[in-house]
Amino acid sequence: MITFKEAYAKVLEHTVDYGTEQVSLKDAVGRVLAVDVKSDRDFPPFNRATKDGIALSFSAIKNGQDSFKIEAVIPAGNPTIELKETTSCVEIMTGAVVPNSTDVVVMYEDISIENGIAKLQKVPTQGQNIHLKGSDEVKGAVVLHKNTLITAAEIGVLSAVGSAEVLVKKLPKITTIATGNELVEVTEVPLPHQIRKSNINSLCAALLEEHIVAKSLHLKDSKEAIKEALEVALQNNDVLLLSGGVSKGKFDFLPVVLEELGVEKVFHKVLQRPGKPFWFGIHKKTNTVIFSFPGNPASTFANYHIYFKDWLTESLELPVTANLVVLNENVENKGTLTLFLRVKITFENGKLIANRIKENGSGDLTSLANCDGFIKVAPNQNTYLKGDTIPFIKTRRVL
Amino acid sequence: MITFKEAYAKVLEHTVDYGTEQVSLKDAVGRVLAVDVKSDRDFPPFNRATKDGIALSFSAIKNGQDSFKIEAVIPAGNPTIELKETTSCVEIMTGAVVPNSTDVVVMYEDISIENGIAKLQKVPTQGQNIHLKGSDEVKGAVVLHKNTLITAAEIGVLSAVGSAEVLVKKLPKITTIATGNELVEVTEVPLPHQIRKSNINSLCAALLEEHIVAKSLHLKDSKEAIKEALEVALQNNDVLLLSGGVSKGKFDFLPVVLEELGVEKVFHKVLQRPGKPFWFGIHKKTNTVIFSFPGNPASTFANYHIYFKDWLTESLELPVTANLVVLNENVENKGTLTLFLRVKITFENGKLIANRIKENGSGDLTSLANCDGFIKVAPNQNTYLKGDTIPFIKTRRVL
Numbered sequence: 001m002i003t004f005k006e007a008y009a010k011v012l013e014h015t016v017d018y019g020t021e022q023v024s025l026k027d028a029v030g031r032v033l034a035v036d037v038k039s040d041r042d043f044p045p046f047n048r049a050t051k052d053g054i055a056l057s058f059s060a061i062k063n064g065q066d067s068f069k070i071e072a073v074i075p076a077g078n079p080t081i082e083l084k085e086t087t088s089c090v091e092i093m094t095g096a097v098v099p100n101s102t103d104v105v106v107m108y109e110d111i112s113i114e115n116g117i118a119k120l121q122k123v124p125t126q127g128q129n130i131h132l133k134g135s136d137e138v139k140g141a142v143v144l145h146k147n148t149l150i151t152a153a154e155i156g157v158l159s160a161v162g163s164a165e166v167l168v169k170k171l172p173k174i175t176t177i178a179t180g181n182e183l184v185e186v187t188e189v190p191l192p193h194q195i196r197k198s199n200i201n202s203l204c205a206a207l208l209e210e211h212i213v214a215k216s217l218h219l220k221d222s223k224e225a226i227k228e229a230l231e232v233a234l235q236n237n238d239v240l241l242l243s244g245g246v247s248k249g250k251f252d253f254l255p256v257v258l259e260e261l262g263v264e265k266v267f268h269k270v271l272q273r274p275g276k277p278f279w280f281g282i283h284k285k286t287n288t289v290i291f292s293f294p295g296n297p298a299s300t301f302a303n304y305h306i307y308f309k310d311w312l313t314e315s316l317e318l319p320v321t322a323n324l325v326v327l328n329e330n331v332e333n334k335g336t337l338t339l340f341l342r343v344k345i346t347f348e349n350g351k352l353i354a355n356r357i358k359e360n361g362s363g364d365l366t367s368l369a370n371c372d373g374f375i376k377v378a379p380n381q382n383t384y385l386k387g388d389t390i391p392f393i394k395t396r397r398v399l
Numbered sequence: 400m401i402t403f404k405e406a407y408a409k410v411l412e413h414t415v416d417y418g419t420e421q422v423s424l425k426d427a428v429g430r431v432l433a434v435d436v437k438s439d440r441d442f443p444p445f446n447r448a449t450k451d452g453i454a455l456s457f458s459a460i461k462n463g464q465d466s467f468k469i470e471a472v473i474p475a476g477n478p479t480i481e482l483k484e485t486t487s488c489v490e491i492m493t494g495a496v497v498p499n500s501t502d503v504v505v506m507y508e509d510i511s512i513e514n515g516i517a518k519l520q521k522v523p524t525q526g527q528n529i530h531l532k533g534s535d536e537v538k539g540a541v542v543l544h545k546n547t548l549i550t551a552a553e554i555g556v557l558s559a560v561g562s563a564e565v566l567v568k569k570l571p572k573i574t575t576i577a578t579g580n581e582l583v584e585v586t587e588v589p590l591p592h593q594i595r596k597s598n599i600n601s602l603c604a605a606l607l608e609e610h611i612v613a614k615s616l617h618l619k620d621s622k623e624a625i626k627e628a629l630e631v632a633l634q635n636n637d638v639l640l641l642s643g644g645v646s647k648g649k650f651d652f653l654p655v656v657l658e659e660l661g662v663e664k665v666f667h668k669v670l671q672r673p674g675k676p677f678w679f680g681i682h683k684k685t686n687t688v689i690f691s692f693p694g695n696p697a698s699t700f701a702n703y704h705i706y707f708k709d710w711l712t713e714s715l716e717l718p719v720t721a722n723l724v725v726l727n728e729n730v731e732n733k734g735t736l737t738l739f740l741r742v743k744i745t746f747e748n749g750k751l752i753a754n755r756i757k758e759n760g761s762g763d764l765t766s767l768a769n770c771d772g773f774i775k776v777a778p779n780q781n782t783y784l785k786g787d788t789i790p791f792i793k794t795r796r797v798l
Contacts, residue, residue, distance in 0.1 A: 025585060029604040043765060046591060050695065050762055052648035075620065075650050077580025079592050093648040095581050095694065097592045108647045131762040143765050151795045152608070153767040156601035156696060160594065160764055164586045181476025182494050186424060187563045192445060193478050193496045195559065202555035205428040209551070221474065248507045249451035249492040251474050295494065296449065297555060323798060326749035350725035350788045352749050352798070363449055363530040365559055366442060366542050368552040389749045396550045399722060399751070399797040 003379075004338035007270040007278070011307045014266065014282055014289055015315040018170040018238060025158055028150045030211040031168035032316045037144040039161050042134035046080075047098040051107035051129040054118045056089035058104045058126040066120045070113070074099070089118055098130050105129035147317040169316050172238035172289075174207060174214040176200040177230075179245035179254065180295060181221045198365060199243040199293075199300045206304060210312060214241075221251035231261055234288050241308065244295025247277040254292055255279055263290055271379065272338045274362040275299040275306070296362035302340050302374055305395045324389040325354040325375065331390070332383040339379075342371035345398050354392060372398050402778075403737035406669040406677070410706045413665065413681055413688055414714040417569040417637060424557055427549045429610045430567035431715045436543040438560050441533035445479075446497040450506035450528040453517045455488035457503045457525040465519045469512070473498070488517055497529050504528035546716040568715050571637035571688075573606060573613040575599040576629075578644035578653065579694060580620045597764060598642040598692075598699045605703060609711060613640070620650035630660055633687045640707065643694025646676040653691055654678055662689055670778065671737040673761040674702040695761035701739050701773055704794045723788040724753040724774065730789070731782040738778075741770035744797050753791060771797050 002010075020034040049055065056068050068089035072081045076095030083090065083101040092098065092105060106124045113119075137143050143157050150158070150168070158166060178200040184190050186197060200216050207214045217233065219226045226245075233240055245254040246268070255268055263283040270278050276299075279292035291308050293300040310320045325345060333339050343354040354375050359367040373394035377384065384390055401409075419433040448454065455467050467488035471480045475494030482489065482500040491497065491504060505523045512518075536542050542556050549557070549567070557565060577599040583589050585596060599615050606613045616632065618625045625644075632639055644653040645667070654667060662682045669677050675698075678691035690707050692699040709719045724744060732738050742753040753774050758766040772793035776783065783789055 025600065026603070029607050041589075044762060045589070045594060048762060050760060052646050052651070073649060075580060075648075077582070077593060077620070079590075091649065093650060094646055095579060095594075095643075131760060136759050136763045136765050144768060148768075152601045152605035153700065153770075153794060155604035156597040156700070156764055157768050159585045159597035159600040162585055162588070162595055180494060181474060183476070186558045186561055189561070190440075190444070191478075194476060195444060195494075196561055198555040198558035201424065201558040202551045204425070205554035206551035208428050221476070244494075247451050247493055249475075250472060250490065251492060252451070301552065301555065321746070323746050324749045347720070347722050347751075350723045350751050352746075352751065360535050361449060361530060363443055363447060364535045365555055366535050369543060369547075369556050371552075394798060395552060397796055397798075399793060 001269045001271050002267050004270055004272045007267055007280070008307065010266050011280060011311050012314055015311060016172070016238065016287065016289060017315065018172055020167050021170045022165050023168055025155065025164055025166055028158065028166040028168055029152070029155060031150050032318060033144055033146055033148045033150055033154070034167045034169050036142045036146050037158065037161060037163060039137045039139055039141050039143045042139050043137035043143070043160070044131050044133060044135070047133050048131040049092045049094055049096050049098050049105050049129060050131050051105055052094050053092065053105055053107035053129070054089040054111060055092040055098050055102035055105050057083065057086045057102050060087050061104070061123065068118045070116050070118055103127060103130070149318060171210070171212050172315070173236070174212055174239045174241060175217055175233050175237045176203045176214050177217045177219060177233065177240060177242045179219045179221065179226070179242065183218060199295065199297060202301060203241055203243070203304060221245070221253065223253045223257060226253050227257045227260065230257060234261060234263070234283050234286050237288055240288060240290045241304070242290065242292040243300045246279040246292045246294055258290060258292070271336055272340065274340060275303040276337070278303050278307070297365040298362045298368060301368050301395065305373070305393050306340065323392045323394070325352040325392040327375070327384055327386055327388050327390055328353050328355045329386050330383050331375070331377055333377040333379055333381050336379050339377040340374035340393070341377060342367055343373060343375050343392070344370065345372045352392070354390065368395070372396055400668045400670050401666050403669055403671045406666055406679070407706065409665050410679055410710050411713055414710060415571070415637065415686065415688060416714065417571055419566050420569050421564050422567055424554065424563055424565055427557065427565040427567055428551070428554060430549050430565070431717060432543055432545055432547045432549055432553070433566045433568050435541045435545050436557065436560060436562060438536045438538055438540050438542045441538050442536035442542070442559070443530050443532060443534070446532050447530040448491045448493055448495050448497050448504050448528060449530050450504055451493050452491065452504055452506035452528070453488040453510060454491040454497050454501035454504050456482065456485045456501050459486050460503070460522065467517045469515050469517055502526060502529070548717060570609070570611050571714070572635070573611055573638045573640060574616055574632050574636045575602045575613050576616045576618060576632065576639060576641045578618045578620065578625070578641065582617060598694065598696060601700060602640055602642070602703060620644070620652065622652045622656060625652050626656045626659065629656060633660060633662070633682050633685050636687055639687060639689045640703070641689065641691040642699045645678040645691045645693055657689060657691065670735055671739065673698040673739060674705070675736070677702050677706070696764040697761045697767060700767050700794065704772070704792050705739065722791045722793070724751040724791040726774070726783055726785055726787050726789055727752050727754045728785050729782050730774070730776055732776040732778055732780050735778050738776040739773035739792070740776060741766055742772060742774050742791070743769065744771045744791070751791070753789065767794070771795055
């Protein structure tokens with residue numbers, strides 16, 4: 001059996017580049033940018049008024065002038081108008097092009113207007129309320145870098161530079177597969193010895209947050225049926241996420257069947273809890289990656305977040321971040337397994353505090369809804385003390 | 400002009416309950432649960448084997464027995480089988496029902512099997528590897544509480560208790576509205592005095608992350624056209640998010656038109672930067688809430704996250720959390736405006752560190768893509784020192 005550290009490293013050795021695809025701007029949210037995006041013009045594209053008021057030449061103020069004839073009005077969206085006389089002014093609106101013959105904008109709040117003459121109430125500063133052409137970005141500058149996650153702010157920038165279509169990283173095609181005769185549909189009333197499918201629904205929901213619409217499959221414990229279905233699934237998917245059927249049981253056909261189908265086992269079983277019987281492999285012929293998780297709810301859920309999430313993040317060339325949180329109580333792990341303990345995160349004075357929650361083993365489904373993630377407790381350790389930091393793997397959005 | 404604190408309080412005074420709707424389980428991710436969900440059976444529903452191995456009666460071990468005849472095999476998903484002799488055992492698979500006549504499961508790793516006889520390699524503990532019926536939750540217990548955000552973990556619980564349909568909070572119908580003659584479509588090449596629409600695309604992207612598919616509208620600076628369009632928009636929406644046209648400009652028709660249409664102004668202008676000319680009102684006749692943001696990119700973006708997000712969160716009865724982060728440099732604000740400064744968050748030893756980024760005023764669009772959110776710097780303050788905590792408003796997922 002390999003250590004958690006070894007298993008994690010092996011999973012991340014098998015990231016895959018799924019190439020790129022063009023999507024429309026509105027479909028780009030949550031996707032990863034596949035190219036540097038450059039501005040097609042200066043940002044802002046002209047000297048832009050940032051206040052409503054008047055534009056004038058500062059030289060006139062230096063000459064002691066404080067009243068200015070209004071020559072014209074420049075709304076946003078109109079070509080600009082130059083001053084006829086440097087001793088005059090124009091009314092100008094926020095977002096309009098500041099005339100080249102002017103170099104200061106005074107807002108309405110700081111002037112009075114009577115009979116077409118604007119009078120200053122206070123002395124302005126040269127250049128004020130003008131957002132200078134190219135001061136944010138110059139034409140041709142990279143405004144968004146390749147491998148950036150596209151959120152609302154990036155959509156704003158993409159819009160501004162005219163990216164109606166965006167080149168993004170392709171996402172893997174995924175099928176989630178539940179195994180086990182004990183499983184029935186959510187709509188069914190289970191017999192006493194049956195339970196409803198929950199793991200693959202949970203996985204599909206988690207994948208949806210990654211903008212991946214996964215398919216689902218349920219395989220009964222028949223070796224032939226499993227083999228037939230997996231053969232097709234390997235052809236049609238980039239990733240298979242399986243739940244159950246990988247332990248020591250008499251009907252745990254997955255490891256054998258996967259190898260019969262030519263899937264190369266990278267490892268089976270990891271010194272960790274929950275999630276020990278995790279089987280990981282790759283099918284070189286179809287370039288399919290197989291995450292075969294043990295079927296206990298906490299095992300599937302933990303391993304998805306511990307391994308698959310970082311594997312996906314690295315496959316998309318986003319940065320994998322290791323986050324530390326502060327322990328709210330002493331924790332020890334004298335055993336040989338890396339432990340993943342459920343915690344709820346609270347915020348205290350800018351610190352992330354990990355509070356352990358009541359949990360009842362690998363099968364405990366409801367505690368997963370009460371936690372924000374897992375702390376990773378390394379094996380063979382002295383006690384971690386309250387106040388120490390410890391690695392944290394989130395299972396929901398924390399901040 | 401009112402203070403930020405007053406404005407924020409007034410916005411949150413106008414939250415709205417949009418009622419509930421039934422959605423299918425797969426559409427429930429990201430929605431807010433509108434009822435307590437109870438378990439329809441014990442969790443787990445039976446004494447469940449958590450390992451593959453043999454089940455036997457501990458009394459036999461106490462009597463010094465260490466070899467057990469295997470009477471049968473119990474797969475998961477089958478009705479259980481009781482022991483005929485208390486001195487025998489059954490093979491049992493993970494997820495199967497543990498016979499009532501047994502009280503310990505020993506995993507295959509700790510036994511050897513020869514000629515139908517299982518021999519213990521080490522002495523087990525009574526009750527081990529049995530996940531006791533009802534030990535996570537008893538039938539009828541509330542497993543998920545009303546006003547819970549549904550994520551992958553909750554989908555697992557909803558599946559397990561048979562909630563194929565889920566009662567969730569309805570989301571408001573929203574239209575985002577850009578105003579201004581200077582705006583052209585993302586697909587167009589703007590004339591020198593024009594810019595592409597970016598704010599409402601950014602708002603729609605942000606709303607999509609709240610699972611709200613918003614409509615968009617662009618209004619030119621014509622009072623009549625604006626009035627006509629807004630009259631229809633008020634009828635068809637729960638919320639209008641407007642960008643631009645609320646300042647002192649000659650073509651800033653929105654405040655007047657909104658009031659002519661019977662929208663009650665709650666406030667106009669807030670002592671804050673960016674986002675000062677924010678106009679907020681409600682249309683009692685149609686129960687529409689109007690957030691009319693100033694049109695500078697940072698102003699619209701900041702006010703959406705500062706006001707609208709918390710308004711939505713409280714309308715959905717989710718908890719609004721105030722997060723503190725640790726300053727990485729001294730910050731002062733001797734003026735009368737509450738300042739919202741762009742920061743990037745880094746994690747250091749379990750602490751959230753706020754690092755200010757280069758920004759270039761309200762019009763600076765690209766800096767919004769470089770920041771994680773805003774720190775809120777209260778007015779008339781002494782200097783905040785490096786290491787002090789300060790409130791943080793996120794504009795993207797931080798953890």
